[in-house]
Amino acid sequence: MAPSESPGWQHASDDEDIDDRGFLLDERHGSNSNAIGSYSRFFLDTSRVVVNRLVEIMSNPRRRLVARTNPSDGLRFLESSVADVIASSALFQLSMLILDPHTYHYGYPHRFNPPWAWPSVVYEEGAEVIPRTFPGSVQPLDCHSHNDNERRLPLFEALHYGCTSIEADVWLLEQDESLLVGHSRHSLHQRRNLASMYIRPIEHMLDQRNPAGSTPVSGVFDLEPQRSLVLLVDLKSDGYKALPILEQQLAPLRSKGYLTHYNGRWVVDGLVTVVVTGNAPFDLVTADDSYRDVFFDAPLALIWEDHNKDNVAEPKEIHATPLEQEQSKGQGLTGLEGITNASVFTPINSYYASVSYKQALNRNFPPIFPPSASQVEMMRQMVEAAQSQGLKVRFWSAPNWPPRLRNTFWAIATLLGVDMIGVDDARAYQLGHWRQEKFTAEELGEKSGKDSRVQDHSGETGT
Numbered sequence: 001m002a003p004s005e006s007p008g009w010q011h012a013s014d015d016e017d018i019d020d021r022g023f024l025l026d027e028r029h030g031s032n033s034n035a036i037g038s039y040s041r042f043f044l045d046t047s048r049v050v051v052n053r054l055v056e057i058m059s060n061p062r063r064r065l066v067a068r069t070n071p072s073d074g075l076r077f078l079e080s081s082v083a084d085v086i087a088s089s090a091l092f093q094l095s096m097l098i099l100d101p102h103t104y105h106y107g108y109p110h111r112f113n114p115p116w117a118w119p120s121v122v123y124e125e126g127a128e129v130i131p132r133t134f135p136g137s138v139q140p141l142d143c144h145s146h147n148d149n150e151r152r153l154p155l156f157e158a159l160h161y162g163c164t165s166i167e168a169d170v171w172l173l174e175q176d177e178s179l180l181v182g183h184s185r186h187s188l189h190q191r192r193n194l195a196s197m198y199i200r201p202i203e204h205m206l207d208q209r210n211p212a213g214s215t216p217v218s219g220v221f222d223l224e225p226q227r228s229l230v231l232l233v234d235l236k237s238d239g240y241k242a243l244p245i246l247e248q249q250l251a252p253l254r255s256k257g258y259l260t261h262y263n264g265r266w267v268v269d270g271l272v273t274v275v276v277t278g279n280a281p282f283d284l285v286t287a288d289d290s291y292r293d294v295f296f297d298a299p300l301a302l303i304w305e306d307h308n309k310d311n312v313a314e315p316k317e318i319h320a321t322p323l324e325q326e327q328s329k330g331q332g333l334t335g336l337e338g339i340t341n342a343s344v345f346t347p348i349n350s351y352y353a354s355v356s357y358k359q360a361l362n363r364n365f366p367p368i369f370p371p372s373a374s375q376v377e378m379m380r381q382m383v384e385a386a387q388s389q390g391l392k393v394r395f396w397s398a399p400n401w402p403p404r405l406r407n408t409f410w411a412i413a414t415l416l417g418v419d420m421i422g423v424d425d426a427r428a429y430q431l432g433h434w435r436q437e438k439f440t441a442e443e444l445g446e447k448s449g450k451d452s453r454v455q456d457h458s459g460e461t462g463t
Contacts, residue, residue, distance in 0.1 A: 117156040123191045127204035134205070135159040140221040142414075143429045144232070146396060146422040149181045154197055159220060161426035165230035165394075169278075170194055170246070172237040177245050195249055198231060203252050206271055210256075217257075219271040228260055228273045230351070230420075232297065239279040247294060250274060254293060261293035262348050275351045282336055286349045298345035298391055299336065300355035300382055306342035307385035345389060352420070353386035356397040357409065370408045380416050387417070396422035407434030 115121060116129040134156070144165035145151070145158035158166055171180045171188055179194040202220070209218040209225075218225035235242045253259050253272055260270035270293075276285060277297035285296045345353065360382060361375045371379070379395075386393045395418050398409045406425075411434050413421050423429045 112153070112157055112160045114156075117153045119154070119192075122201065123196050127201040130156075130201060130204055130208075132208045135162075135220065135222075137222055138162045140164045140224045140227050141430060142420055143426060144230075144394060144396070144420045144422045145426060146424050147183055149192070149197065150183055154181075155201055158426055161430040162221075163423070163426050163429075164221070164227060165232060165420050166198070167232045167234060167422075168194060168198055169234045169236055170242065172235075172242040172245060174241065179242065179245055179249060194233070194246070199249055199253065202229065202231070202272060203256070203258070206253075206256070206258055217271060226269075228269060228271055230273045230275060232275045232277060232352070233280075234278040235276055235280050236278055239276075239281045240284060243276065243280060243284050243294070246274075246276070250293065259293040260295070261291060264290040267347055273351060277352075277354065282339065282344075282349075292349075295351040296345065296349055297394075298342075298350040298353040298386075300353040300386055300393065301359055302336070302339075303342040303345060303353055303389065303391075304355075304378075304382045304385045307388070308381065343389070345391060347390040350391055352394045353389070353391040354394040354396060355382060357395055357399070358397060360395065368405075370405065371412065376412060376416070379412070383417050387419075392419035394418070394420040394422065398422060398424075400424050403428065407437055410434045411437035 116131065121129055138160060139162050141162040141164065143161075143163045144167060145163040146167055147169065148154050148158050148163075148166045149168050151157045154168075155166060168181050169183050171182065171185065172178075173180055173188075178190070180188040180190070181192045181194055181197050182188040205220050209220070216225075219227050220229055221227050233246060235246075250259065254261075258271045260273040261268055273295065274293060275295045275297050280296065282296055285292070285294060360379050361371050362378075383393050395413050398413075398421070399405050406428075410421055410423075410429065414435075421429070428434070
């Protein structure tokens with residue numbers, strides 16, 4: 001299927017310019033950096049919605065018949081339709097402007113939509129279509145691309161925005177031992193498999209940066225060439241059957257020395273770190289004591305409970321949701337049969353220690369308000385417990401709406417020292433407006449009277 005024939009994908013038009021890194025050039029990007037630009041964007045978006053809606057209304061055969069048979073009724077209908085559409089679209093756009101002004105404040109988004117990254121091209125023509133310069137000079141960020149396979153351009157979109165951790169939901173098709181990628185069984189397709197979507201493209205990008213005999217080796221990020229790209233594989237099928245197939249498919253990366261691995265004595269950092277979660281069985285991950293290059297996603301709630309079991313009981317409101325309530329949720333919460341002591345999770349067998357925001361905040365419903373000081377304190381204890389065992393902390397399932405609440409969660413997690421923050425809107429995370437959130441010491445559960453503000457990657461206060 002030709003790229004132009006691929007359904008469900010938005011492609012750049014022929015008259016749009018694309019640079020050699022695959023960026024869709026847009027001279028309007030960042031030009032409206034003031035209030036006037038915000039409202040100009042608001043009215044432009046409103047006008048576009050109005051026009052599109054009117055076209056839909058007038059294309060209705062019944063409406064055209066009314067206009068022809070009775071012009072006065074048709075005119076009154078048109079007037080009322082225009083008024084309704086303008087009012088509803090203006091209300092919607094204004095609400096978005098209030099809830100997330102940065103979307104409008106910085107003008108048109110710099111869209112990433114290179115033709116070579118379209119799935120219809122990558123899956124059929126292979127990873128060779130990826131430009132040598134991609135992802136270019138993007139700044140690597142401590143963000144995890146949650147459900148990356150659900151993005152418009154899996155893998156490439158996350159790398160473009162600087163995500164250094166990628167998540168793929170993987171199902172084992174036992175008939176031919178293939179690993180298909182999709183959030184649910186209904187979304188699976190033979191072309192969307194782990195090798196074509198992730199392993200081969202990553203291998204090709206690393207091969208381009210590391211010709212035979214070249215030293216030192218370089219990862220996918222030019223600004224931090226030694227930064228390891230984390231591939232988090234969420235096993236949705238039987239882990240005991242899927243894990244051996246995964247290890248087989250990692251052979252190309254393993255043979256070229258790209259994988260982070262344990263050699264029987266210590267962990268050797270590589271350009272790609274593979275972590276398994278979901279239905280991954282811990283006993284099978286750690287079965288080989290002499291070599292392994294697949295690491296476990298440890299349960300942060302269990303580590304925290306074990307870390308605090310000898311402490312004096314805290315108020316009930318800051319205790320994590322009991323682990324058994326989350327056993328069916330994946331993400332480091334299954335494959336733990338027989339484990340009663342969380343001290344078994346160490347850097348030689350595990351990479352992440354993960355927990356969902358819902359479990360961390362002891363909430364059985366989507367968050368509506370920012371976490372309380374006691375909840376923030378429990379999050380702090382979780383971070384300290386996991387990092388004391390040498391593991392990287394990952395929080396997932398943060399609220400996506402409204403944007404200001406999402407930004408608050410991102411900012412608090414960063415201030416608490418969370419190593420990797422799961423994001424759905426990678427572009428919003430990269431833009432960094434959430435770094436402007438400011439909190440008092442009391443809100444962060446601190447004793448000092450000093451206010452805290454998120455620092456950006458350069459060490460300067462976000463502005």
